[in-house]
Amino acid sequence: MSQATTIIDLARLSLSHGEGRRLELPVRLEPLELGGQSYAVMPEAVETTLEISRPSGGYAFHLRFPFRIEGPCMRCLEGASKDAEVDAREIFQEHTDDEELRSPYVTDDELDLGRWAHDAAALALPVQLLCRPDCAGLCPVCGESLNDADPAEHEHESEPDPRWDKLRELKLE
Numbered sequence: 001m002s003q004a005t006t007i008i009d010l011a012r013l014s015l016s017h018g019e020g021r022r023l024e025l026p027v028r029l030e031p032l033e034l035g036g037q038s039y040a041v042m043p044e045a046v047e048t049t050l051e052i053s054r055p056s057g058g059y060a061f062h063l064r065f066p067f068r069i070e071g072p073c074m075r076c077l078e079g080a081s082k083d084a085e086v087d088a089r090e091i092f093q094e095h096t097d098d099e100e101l102r103s104p105y106v107t108d109d110e111l112d113l114g115r116w117a118h119d120a121a122a123l124a125l126p127v128q129l130l131c132r133p134d135c136a137g138l139c140p141v142c143g144e145s146l147n148d149a150d151p152a153e154h155e156h157e158s159e160p161d162p163r164w165d166k167l168r169e170l171k172l173e
């Protein structure tokens with residue numbers, strides 16, 4: 001696979017004021033953190049669409065790309081995946097102290113597309129990643145998945161383990 005583009009040299013685009021350019025670029029993304037777990041981003045290189053326009057005294061950027069994350073279900077740890085979409089904008093004005101107008105991804109006429117795409121993907125993640133919306137999670141007693149399980153098999157109260165009673169006594173002290 002060819003090297004994915006991550007740094008855009010804005011000067012080389014030599015856009016005049018009022019001009020715009022639309023670029024389609026593959027960007028390789030590092031795994032994303034979600035709920036203490038690491039989730040792989042698919043495909044290996046996401047296909048981004050980057051629109052760059054040149055309003056007076058700066059740049060405006062619009063970044064879009066679909067992606068998919070894959071990793072363990074947050075309840076039962078089975079494999080799960082979810083489609084998500086990035087739709088993000090940044091502005092960079094050359095002569096201003098207004099932080100809002102100075103994109104942190106632009107330095108010396110270079111746009112760090114890789115870093116922006118990574119941060120934008122992290123913001124676009126779902127709050128929860130589940131193998132299915134009604135995932136029943138793991139049995140708190142035996143740790144087995146409760147999906148497709150007979151609830152009767154997990155009524156563990158019927159045969160209490162004497163060791164648990166010992167533990168409870170210890171905790172009460």
Ligand SMILES: [Zn+2]
Pocket residue numbers: 073074075076077078130131132135136137
């Ligand atoms: Zn699950």
Ligand SMILES: [Zn+2]
Pocket residue numbers: 139140141142143144153154155156
């Ligand atoms: Zn159980």
